[in-house]
Amino acid sequence: MTNFSKPVVVIDNGSFNLKAGFACDNHPVCIFRNTVGRPKYLQGTYGKTPYEVYVGDAAVQRIDDLDLNYPVYRGKIVHWDNMERVWHHVFYRELKAAPEDRAVLLSCAPTTTMKDKVKCCEIFFESLNSPGLCVKPQSVLSLFGSGCATGMSVDLGHDITGINPVYEGGSIEYANMETNMSAHHLSEYIKESLLQKDLNLAADIDKVVEELRTKYVYVTKNCAVTRQQYMKTYKLPSGEEVDVSEEVFMAGELYFQPELVLNKKVNCLSLPDAILTSSLKCDSDLQPELFDAIVVHGGMTVPGLCKRLSLELKLLLNRPVNIIESSEAYGVAWMGGAVFAGSRESQRVWVTQKQFEEHGERIVRNRF
The missing domain is CATH 3.90.640.10 (ATPase, substrate binding domain, subdomain 4)
Incomplete structure (x- = not known):
């Protein structure tokens, strides 16, 4: 069993915005652009002269003078040094909390590899010195944030629209779908x-x-x-x-x-077709349960989309579906993380710094 003395920090790593806060709160403390900016005049000669690095909205405001780097692309961390800088900024500038005092619940894309999860552990335990880490897919957290454990997560993101079925808190990875339209x-x-x-x-x-x-x-x-x-x-x-x-x-x-x-042939699926295809990849006994909780979330949700989706799916499936939408769709995965971090079930899936030092990659494979 793992008991941390202070409230856990929940970080939802989005391609566009990063959301962070404490598990004891109802809302994220900060939401900012997931980007790092360095002065253009350096032209890649970083490290030769001192310079200011800007993170988040401060970088976006100076877009004319800075080279911006986006550490997360299509849900995957592609620039680890910049991602570490963003996490550092979260603790010291945004949350005003010492990382060595706080365990972290980190959301990841459903397609995140084990290698990347191990890399997250290395950064949080070796660079930031956190006492504990739990890495959980955004699709699973979004269902928890909507009060469900089984259903379909429809994540409308900045550069990816992902459909991910979840059964009893576990992601059904082989049935994940993307529409290629974001x-x-x-x-x-x-x-x-x-x-x-x-x-x-x-x-x-x-x-x-x-x-x-x-x-x-x-x-x-x-x-x-x-x-x-x-x-x-x-x-x-x-x-x-x-x-x-x-x-x-x-x-x-x-x-x-x-x-x-x-007005041309494109390699894209419509949203209803992608949801249907994803559900058909799952066991037929499971499909009715999945359609009872279709959670639409992400910062790019459009007014009227859920009503239209409900109508189109009913026509396609010839049965009623239950679409769960939130007035704060951008923060559903973060709220699910806050719920999960405070639950008894989460106790079994944390990796502590001591365990990582002793067992390394093996404990990460076991827990995540």
Whole structure:
């Protein structure tokens, strides 16, 4: 049994945003862009001269002067030195907590390899000196965060949309699916469409695209909407009002009809088809339970998406489904981590610093 004296730190490592806080809280303490920035003038000659490193939103604000690196790509950690710097920033700048006092529950992508989990242990135990670590897939945590142990996790991320079935708190990895259509593609579609309109956007284009995707994109229950319902205008930074009806309507449809919107053959699955395919890979006795809890989460959830998904799945499956959506979809996996870290079941799956020193990789394979 493992008992830590202070509340556990829960870190949800996203490709776009990182969320961190304490297991005793209902909400993350901090949410910031998962990025590290170094001055452009160094041009790769790092280490020769002293320089300031910026993490998170502070780096994004100085985007013109910095080279930005994103340590997590498609849910996988691709730059370990920068990831370590981000975790260091979480403890010392954001949470104001000493890592040697706090065990950590870390979320990972469902496809994370054992090698990467061992690497996480090395960083937390050897560099940050944490007393304990637990690595858990985001798909499993999102179900815990919604009060379920069996169901399907539908993670709408920045650069990946993942469908992951979970049975009694365990991820069914062989049935994982990706749609190859994510929020990044929605942004690209809006950007291309705006560039064709020949608007005077210049340096503001990325900011405009981001605002349209986060605040204007929506999904309707039925594609057959009247022109009146469909009209949307947007005020550009210059003060000019433009019609963005097509951009924000079609961007939402990319999740459901990618080939129709892009008007070409693409290597993408619609969201309902990906969920159906994933469920068909699972045991037929298990499928009804999976459809009773389809948890839609992630920072890129679009208004109206869950209602449309429910309708389309009912038509495909010829049976009712239960879609669980949250008003705080961005934080469902983090909240699940906070719930799990405080539960009795979690006691068996922690790796302590002492155990890692004694058994190394073997204990990691055993526990995670």
